[in-house]
Amino acid sequence: MLELLDWRLTWDLADAVIALAVLGLSVYLSRKTWLRSGKKNSVLALECLRFLTVFMILATLLNPEQVEQLDKKGEPEIVCLLDVSGSMSTLDVIDSNGSVESRIDWARKSLDSDWKRKLEQNSTVTVRNFSSQSGTQATNLSMALGDTLEGTGNLKAVLFLSDGDSNDGPSILSLAGKCRSSGVPVYSIRVGSPKPLPDLALEDAFAPSFALQEEKITINYRISNAFDTRQKSSLKLMANEQVVSQKPVLLPASEEIAGSIAWLPPGEGDYELKLTLDQVPGESLPG
Structure with missing residues (x-):
């Protein structure tokens, strides 16, 4: 790194070697032509x-940045950015007691821990919720960081508490240069399990709203298996809280299956249908 007047140049060894080689070749060819x-x-x-011209082009490879010294007054501020998008409601965090809780609940509990109180001894710690401009159905990490850099006067550091599923806006890496020039480190705590917890889930089920007399009703379903091993369970169809049909299901490891179950109503009337999947040993999310 080199600082000259109000400019800072940063480079790695490969960039410096390439720049010097090209510059030397340019001098040699220019002298030969002259x-x-x-x-x-x-x-x-x-x-x-x-x-x-060659020198100016090579200078751009050295990441030139204009440095401006700012006198910051007041207590430094640490901003904790809490992801409140829909994906944070996923139940895949196991706490110290062995119970399963959502990502957002775990993150909020973490913000009430001793580490936050220790930081508050010499800094102002602010918690800000974020998701995206379109709402909680998406996550925009770049927008949250950009707004924090722009709107915080004496920013000391930024801490993300998120599952990391950014699916809206530009890449957060586009703000790396701005963070570096501002001297603001960005840390992250990734919330959630790297893979789904062992569980069988009835992902989807569909039944017609009406049927003709003496006609069977077919209910289509989709079941996922998050176990690393094959699982066997039983699928039950209930009509008005009574079991009217059931079938065994065999689920391959870490896969989904789709199928259907049929039932012939005994007569005319209104029926409330319910499809249930029996629990298997080792499920993290009972019911």
């Missing part, structure tokens, strides 16, 4: 212009 022309002043001026 000598071949008989040392004409017009050619010398043209080669100097060419060298300057």
